[in-house]
Amino acid sequence: MLSEFDLIKEYFQRPQHAARAPVALGIGDDCALIAPTPGMQTAISSDMLVEGRHFFAGEDPLRLGHKALAVNLSDLAAMGARPLGFTLALALPEANRGWLRGFSQGLFALADAFDIELIGGDTTKGPLTICITVFGELRPGQALRRDAAKPGDDIWISGTLGDARLALAGYRLELARPLDAASQRAAAVRMHTPVPRVALGVRLAEQGIAHAAIDISDGLIGDLGHILKRSRVGATLDVDALPAGAVLATQDTALRRAYCAAGGDDYELCFTAPVAARAAVLAAADSVATPVTRVGTIDAEGGLRLVDAHGAPLDLQLSSFDHFTS
C-alpha cells in the first residue's frame, strides 16, 4: 500500500529548481523556508475546496489540480503580487495512484506555467478536501487593496464572465433551452480550468495604474460589493456592457445579464482606475494579451446601481453566492 511518505515522494516532491531562489528549503522538513526579497512584502492567501461543494464528486483529478491552484493564484493576481510558491494540504479518502498522478500533473502544469514551486504541506485520510496557501510578493504600497476605490474611478473587468455559471447550469439541467454538446464543452472549460490573471494584476499594481481590485469568485455583484463597502463608495454598473463569455453571448438577454452579473466562478479581475488612466489600462492589458472592458463608475453615493445599455435602472433581483446561506 502507498504510505503517506511514499505518496509525497512519488507525486509531490520534485527536484529543487536552483533558479527558484526564494525557496531556501522545500518539502521534507518541519517547515519550508523562503528568503523574501529585501524590501518586499509577502502576500498570502488560503483557499479550501471541498468535494461536492466546490467540485463534483468524481471530478477529473487533472482539472482539479489545475483549478485548486488557479483559484489561489487568482487571489495573488487581485492583489497584484508576483507568485513565489505554495503549500498543499490534502485530505484523501484513499491513496489512489491514478488520482494522484492526474491531480499532481494538473497542479504542477499550472505551477510551472507561473514558475512557482510546491514548498510543503500535509496529506491525510479524509473526505476529499484541498487546501492551498499561496505566497507572493510585492513592493510596499503597491498592493491593489479592496479599500482603495475612489469616486469617479472607472470599473473594469478582465476577460469574460458567466460561461462557468452557464456550464454549471447545463450540468444541473437548469436551462430552459439546453446547450448543445459543443457549447456545453466550451463553457465547461471556463468552469474547470480558469486562468488566473496574474500578469495583468502584477502590471496594474507595479505600474500604479489601478486603485482597487478583487477577483470574481462569488459573482461580480457580490465581489464588487466588497470593494464598495471597504472603500465606502457606491457604483453604477452597466450590466449590458459586461463582457459575456463566448457561449453565454449566444443566450437570451435575461440569462446573459444574470450570469454576467452574479454567476460566480469566473476568476476574472474586477478593478477600478482613474479616468485619466484609461489609456494606461488598455496598454497594460494589451501588453499581457488580456482583454479588459470598462463596465461602470465608482460613485461617492453609496449603493450599487445596475443600469441597462440606455442607462435605465435594472432590478435583477440577484444575490451573490454564500457558502452558509445557500
Added chain:
Amino acid sequence: MLSEFDLIKEYFQRPQHAARAPVALGIGDDCALIAPTPGMQTAISSDMLVEGRHFFAGEDPLRLGHKALAVNLSDLAAMGARPLGFTLALALPEANRGWLRGFSQGLFALADAFDIELIGGDTTKGPLTICITVFGELRPGQALRRDAAKPGDDIWISGTLGDARLALAGYRLELARPLDAASQRAAAVRMHTPVPRVALGVRLAEQGIAHAAIDISDGLIGDLGHILKRSRVGATLDVDALPAGAVLATQDTALRRAYCAAGGDDYELCFTAPVAARAAVLAAADSVATPVTRVGTIDAEGGLRLVDAHGAPLDLQLSSFDHFTS
C-alpha cells in the same frame, strides 16, 4: 442565518494590533500582507485536521481551536522559528454559533499566548476540516533542520511522552487495566491541549546549540527516523531513559516503553546536539522552564538500535503512525 462574511466578522476578525508590526494587512482582502524583517527567512508549515481522523466527532471546540493551532506552532518550534501569524481554512457542516464561539476562543487564547495574529483564510461548508498555515521567521543558517544531525550527537527529548497515546487508549477501551477517571482526565489534557515548545526551539536555534530537530507527532521512533534518514546517520536510543508522562509513568514497563517510543501526538521536540553542548542545552531548557532529557546517541552506522536501561537490545515491534496504511 449566519452568512460566511458575518461568521468571519463575528468570530475571526479582531481589531488589528498595532504592535504586531509584521502584519501589514490582515483579514478582509484577497491576500494578507506581511512585512518580513529584513534579512530574515520566513518559515512556513501547513497542517490539516479532519474530524474522525485527528479528533473525535463532537470534540469540544475550545480544545480543538487550541490543538489545531498548537500542532502548527509545534512545527515552527521544531525549526526554531519565531511565530509571526497564521491563516485558517475551515470547512464546517453548519455555521453553529456555539461551536464557532468555542473554537475561536480556544484558537485565539493560544494565539495571544504566542502574540500572533490570524491574518486570513477561508470558510466553507463541508465535513469538519481545519487547515492552518503558520508563518514564522528565523535568521538564515539558524534553522534546526532534519538533515543536520552528526554522529556523536546526543539525542534529547523535551517534556514527557506517551500520555496523549495513553489517553487515546483509554477512550478506545484498549487498556487491559483501565485508568481511573482522574488519571484518564490528566492524560487527556496532554492529548487535547498540547503546548508547543516554541521558546525552547527558538532558544536552541538562535544560540546555535542544537543541530537537528523534529517535533514528535507520529511517534518518536518514526519521527526520529526522519532525522536519521535525512542526515544519513543511525542512532542508539535508550528506551528506558525516555521521559514518560506523569500518568504513563504509573503503568507497566511494556506499555510505558511502547507509548513513549511510538505513541504519537506528543508535540514534544526531539533534537540532537553535540556532547560539548550538554551544559548549554540544560541552561537553555532551564531558561525557558522546559525539562529536557538525554535519551540516546547519533551513530555513524545507519539504523535505529533500541536498548534498555542496561544497554541490552530491545525489539519492541513498533511502528509509527501513517495516515494511509493504518
